[in-house]
Amino acid sequence: MPRAIIVGGGLAGPCLAHGLRRAGFEVALHERDDGLARAQGYRIRIGPEGTRALYECLPPHLYSLAVDTAGVPGSGVTVLTGSLGVIKRVVVNDPAAPTTPDSGISVDRLTLRQILLAELGDAVRFGSEFTRFDVLSGGRVRAHFDGGASEEADLLVGGDGPSSRVRRQLLPDARVVTTGTWAVFGRTPLTPEVAEITPAAALDGFSTVISPDGRFMPLAGHRYRKDPNSLASGLSFPDTRDYLMWVFGVNDDVSRLDPAALLDTVEGRIADWHPDLRGIVRRSDPDTVRAVPMRTAEPVAPWPSGPVTLIGDAIHCMIPAGIGAAVALRDAALLSAELGAALRAGAPLVNAVARYEREMLTYGFEAVAASQRPRF
Ligand SMILES: Cc1cc2nc3c(=O)[nH]c(=O)nc-3n(C[C@H](O)[C@H](O)[C@H](O)COP(=O)(O)OP(=O)(O)OC[C@H]3O[C@@H](n4cnc5c(N)ncnc54)[C@H](O)[C@@H]3O)c2cc1C
Incomplete structure (x- = not known):
């Protein structure tokens, strides 16, 4: 059974862990925090592509739990003045419509992370901070962690957010810039x-x-x-x-x-x-x-694919615009699907990684550009 190491237990990492398990991988997920307490926004909007990714990656009962614990749907987006006058209101949703895998949902981040990390058991290692990797002869990879531990796998996936150490080693020229806000x-x-x-x-x-x-x-x-x-x-x-x-x-x-x-x-x-x-x-x-x-990532040119890749904010972080989480989850679903298909066909995993990276770089950086356009 091929083995994958995932760095980061935010949103994309645990979603990928489920997706890869279902695709036939043994998975180890390393999260630097000791638990789930880190605050990074509370209510998050997950666009339809994110809901579909949850549907595709999670066991059905965990997907249902994610939907059942979502927020009561609202009908629109409203822009208000400081004195609470309505500048603009756009109706985007029918709150009475049933939630399907193609609906957007709003969730509590901590509740969703708890659901995502459920049932991964001892595949999840909290308090385990990734430090660096070595690509080994034969195409495998060794990941090193704070404290001296290391592990080998067929694939290392950095889902370690905007300050990703996996990205810094894999793509030292990729830039993430702070906007000053x-x-x-x-x-x-x-x-x-x-x-x-x-x-x-x-x-x-x-x-x-x-x-x-x-x-x-x-x-x-x-x-x-x-x-x-x-x-x-x-x-x-x-x-x-x-x-x-x-x-x-x-x-x-x-x-x-x-x-x-x-x-x-x-x-x-x-x-x-x-x-x-x-x-x-x-x-x-x-x-x-x-x-x-x-923070926002600058566009990244394709690189030669190998046994190390990136998902979510680790590659295409963007200013909060209600998009980043869905795109991160989409990465998890796409990478799981490509790797699962390669495994079933007995094809090299690196080809699946290459297909994932090609597609992800396109929609990921389109989303980064969209996050920078004025919305109101
Ligand atoms: C205030 C705010 C509001 C937002 N609202 C929305 C919203 O409504 N809708 C939306 O779509 N997006 C929203 N976003 C963006 C969204 O939060 C991100 O796009 C999303 O969290 C990306 O998921 P991720 O798993 O890639 O990264 P993260 O969620 O950042 O997870 C990365 C994980 O990696 C861990 N990690 C980091 N370094 C290491 C290491 N060296 N070793 C081990 N683990 C490590 C971190 O502790 C973290 O748990 C918001 C962001 C902010 C800041």
Whole structure:
């Protein structure tokens, strides 16, 4: 049985682990964090290609669990002024329509990751940080991890996000640039008091507050369709309260600010906006407030394929535009399908990797370009 090492237990890595297992691979997935707690945005929108990838890679009951624990669907995207006037509303979805593998869904990232990592058992090694790889004679690869451990496999896949060490070694000239903007984001529990001051549009899809001077604040509710802990899945989800996720873009380096100072910064910058918006920010759960730099990958030319490849943000990270997760999941599904087909045909795995890379580089960097186009 061929063996694959996957680096990164975000979204793409665990989805690929399921896909490759179903395709007939033995898999080891290494995640540098000790557990699932890392905050990187809470409610995420997964476009139809991402839902289809989950459908194709996950065992059917885990796919169903991902859909059942998604958010109540909304009907559209609304652009609001700082005083909560509606600038534009686009209806994109019929909330009453059944969810199919070709529907977009919104999910809680942590809940989805918990589902993705379920049932991978001891294939998942938390607290295992990849450091470098060696390509061995005969086409295999050896991956090294912090602390001195190493493992050999037929394939190494870097799903290790925008700062990917796998990419830095494989493609040292590939550039990821910071845009200078930081996304400060947080989560406000959707208590009855908060629901009262929440713009209706934020509970019926996705909303963004913008002002002519360039300030912007996406705001969207996550209300679980079904309480994940009521679904007899065998999993225990730590926090299943409904919430509002807000994101505020700032153009200076806020990396040194603690959550309280980040909250003060956001509140100060929206002081002239509607008091309800400040009320939502002020009622955030302080532990959930974080800042991440906006980064985007520059286009990468094809490289000679081998036993090391990349998926997700490790190759085509982009500024948050509601696209990155779906594209990362699509990579996982495509790579699984190509490798599975090669395995069944007894064809060399490297040819499958080459086909995957050719297609992925095209749609991946089209998505990067799309993320940079003004949307409102
Ligand atoms: C605030 C915010 C909001 C967003 N909202 C959306 C949205 O609504 N819709 C959407 O489509 N996209 C959204 N995105 C983008 C989306 O989060 C990413 O595209 C997606 O997470 C990419 O998945 P990934 O698995 O490739 O990488 P990641 O999710 O970044 O996972 C990489 C994993 O690799 C691990 N890792 C890193 N280095 C190592 C190492 N050396 N060894 C072992 N493990 C390592 C990390 O700990 C991490 O768990 C958002 C991003 C942000 C920041």
